[in-house]
Amino acid sequence: EITKVIHITRNITERKKIEEAIKFQADLLNHVGQAIIMVDNNKTIRFWNKAAEKLYGYSEEQALGQKVNELLGSNSPEEAVDVTKKLMAGESWSTEVLAENRDGSVVPVILNRTPIFKADGEFLGGASISTDITLQKKAETDLTLSLNALSNSLDKIQELNEKLRVVGS
Numbered sequence: 001e002i003t004k005v006i007h008i009t010r011n012i013t014e015r016k017k018i019e020e021a022i023k024f025q026a027d028l029l030n031h032v033g034q035a036i037i038m039v040d041n042n043k044t045i046r047f048w049n050k051a052a053e054k055l056y057g058y059s060e061e062q063a064l065g066q067k068v069n070e071l072l073g074s075n076s077p078e079e080a081v082d083v084t085k086k087l088m089a090g091e092s093w094s095t096e097v098l099a100e101n102r103d104g105s106v107v108p109v110i111l112n113r114t115p116i117f118k119a120d121g122e123f124l125g126g127a128s129i130s131t132d133i134t135l136q137k138k139a140e141t142d143l144t145l146s147l148n149a150l151s152n153s154l155d156k157i158q159e160l161n162e163k164l165r166v167v168g169s
Contacts, residue, residue, distance in 0.1 A: 035056065041123055045071065048064055051130075072100070096108065108133050114129075
């Protein structure tokens with residue numbers, strides 16, 4: 001009897017440690033600045049962090065259990081098949097896309113996709129991490145405008161130099 005009690009106590013203690021580790025990891029993923037979405041092999045959303053709520057405009061409760069393509073509606077059927085094939089083949093990749101919020105606004109993001117496999121190699125689903133690049137895009141636009149203005153100024157200086165040369169001769 002005592003052995004059974006010790007064994008049960010040890011199992012409960014181990015289970016609590018595992019549950020605490022899982023909770024810690026979920027809390028950690030909820031506090032990162034990137035939108036993290038995890039889907040199972042049926043494309044059903046199984047994890048949706050706080051940044052995903054902000055980026056896409058759906059609460060965790062609204063997103064969990066939904067088909068990702070139906071909720072976010074960004075993939076064509078052909079693209080969805082291609083994404084699944086790549087994930088099942090073990091590919092990870094990044095792409096730049098416009099993420100659409102529930103309110104219709106769009107945000108430029110870098111979307112990183114990666115497959116998730118069990119230890120035995122069974123395909124479980126995929127994870128996507130979206131990083132808002134609005135500030136980078138604004139800086140890129142500002143830099144392009146500045147370079148164009150500089151180029152125009154250099155053209156005008158060259159034009160004036162040629163006119164001065166003609167006048168000087």
